[in-house]
Amino acid sequence: MLERYLTGASTYAHSIDHLFLLIAALVGFWLIVAEIALFWLSFKFRRKQGRPTQYVTGEEKHLARWVTIPHLLVIVCDIVILVPALIVWFNIKQTNPPIEQTVRVFGQQWAWSFQQPGPDGILDTADDIRTVGELHVTVNTTYRFELRSRDVVHSFAVPSFRLKQDALPGRTISGWFRPNRVGTYDIQCTQICGIGHALMAGRVIVETPQEHAAWLIRASNPALAERESPPASATGASIVAEVRR
Amino acid sequence: MLANLTVVPKVAPRRFALWTLLISFGGLGLSGCRLGPTDAATRGKELFETCVPCHQPDGSGSPVLGAPNIAGMKEWYVEKQLEKFRDGIRGTHFSDVEGMRMRPMALSLPTDEDVKAVAHYVESLPPVRHASSLPGDPRAGAALYATCSACHGPNGAGNQDLGAPRIGGIDDWYLATQLRKFKRGVRGADSRDFDARLMRPMALTLADDDAVRNVVAYIGTLRP
Numbered sequence: 001m002l003e004r005y006l007t008g009a010s011t012y013a014h015s016i017d018h019l020f021l022l023i024a025a026l027v028g029f030w031l032i033v034a035e036i037a038l039f040w041l042s043f044k045f046r047r048k049q050g051r052p053t054q055y056v057t058g059e060e061k062h063l064a065r066w067v068t069i070p071h072l073l074v075i076v077c078d079i080v081i082l083v084p085a086l087i088v089w090f091n092i093k094q095t096n097p098p099i100e101q102t103v104r105v106f107g108q109q110w111a112w113s114f115q116q117p118g119p120d121g122i123l124d125t126a127d128d129i130r131t132v133g134e135l136h137v138t139v140n141t142t143y144r145f146e147l148r149s150r151d152v153v154h155s156f157a158v159p160s161f162r163l164k165q166d167a168l169p170g171r172t173i174s175g176w177f178r179p180n181r182v183g184t185y186d187i188q189c190t191q192i193c194g195i196g197h198a199l200m201a202g203r204v205i206v207e208t209p210q211e212h213a214a215w216l217i218r219a220s221n222p223a224l225a226e227r228e229s230p231p232a233s234a235t236g237a238s239i240v241a242e243v244r245r
Numbered sequence: 246m247l248a249n250l251t252v253v254p255k256v257a258p259r260r261f262a263l264w265t266l267l268i269s270f271g272g273l274g275l276s277g278c279r280l281g282p283t284d285a286a287t288r289g290k291e292l293f294e295t296c297v298p299c300h301q302p303d304g305s306g307s308p309v310l311g312a313p314n315i316a317g318m319k320e321w322y323v324e325k326q327l328e329k330f331r332d333g334i335r336g337t338h339f340s341d342v343e344g345m346r347m348r349p350m351a352l353s354l355p356t357d358e359d360v361k362a363v364a365h366y367v368e369s370l371p372p373v374r375h376a377s378s379l380p381g382d383p384r385a386g387a388a389l390y391a392t393c394s395a396c397h398g399p400n401g402a403g404n405q406d407l408g409a410p411r412i413g414g415i416d417d418w419y420l421a422t423q424l425r426k427f428k429r430g431v432r433g434a435d436s437r438d439f440d441a442r443l444m445r446p447m448a449l450t451l452a453d454d455d456a457v458r459n460v461v462a463y464i465g466t467l468r469p
Contacts, residue, residue, distance in 0.1 A: 111345035
């Protein structure tokens, strides 16, 4: 249902959506019930000529029920939310599926930059590819990300992946995602990080294996890329153009 | 007074509601309009508020934030650099930490007129000179500066026709940082950055960091 409004492009997007809907439905239902009760009681016991104001202590059984029954319902609802929430947490945060690729993500005032393996497939070698504002990944591949901050606290968020993770200076925080839909998706910073926070945007480009192989050749051979077109990965020109629109 | 107010809806409730709606939506519409000053000088000063946290109210910059002293920089140069940041030609290299910080600031200027206005305001700021902060031998730097003087002029005043900015009076830490960036390809690597592509081989003629500090020390003696 939420996919109608925001594309789900990772394997765990649907489980986050189900959890979100469960919480929204439960909380929404009780919000409406509570508001109806509040307005009904306010109207029923409104000020009337000749009716004195009552001091209610809430000790009598028929009055205490208005407190105890909602409390019990809140506890039951908490459990109904907590069980699936813990299952989702365990599946995404505590379970690491077999990793196929690793990418390093850097947050800094006010840009996202990425380091990923070049043609040798190994990180931290001479052919590593470094990009600013654009992360290129292959569809149906499990990525481990190592998130770092170069200055202050940032938050790496890819709404279409239903992924959000804080980046803390001095720490490397890792996680994973497996994109399952080809396309271009937004990266945002979701932690106020200074005057340029609102413009700290980026793109994840999920490609087919053939497209990704072609990008890999272009990105690891700047001269070739320059002959074909301006180096989009190095400039983030598309992002700039979009922000300016 | 209160009685009068309560009478209004009774007299013409529909008209009252209509006017309330019109005024509310009119106000909302106006709030979305730019009601700021229209003359370039005042507009430039207003826009410069965004630059103040890093470049300081007098434009003298902040070495801690890597923000250069821009007070009195020529309008054409400031405008050109802002356009480069806006177009992603500068501030998009993986290792250009300060440039990446500057890019969103340039993007926050909505129009080309605004870029011009803020550049005009920067030029109007009285130049500020700071004492040198790096060790270096100006006598050794004088010989190295011969290459630079072809474009930047013998007194470092710059040359608009060659796209060369004024470098005399610019802080030594900033000049040294930029020279190192040119040498490493952090600046001058983008094929669309013509001026910087010309500058890069010039920076590469400086053999080592001592040479960088020496030439910067010499530039510090220039009075454009």
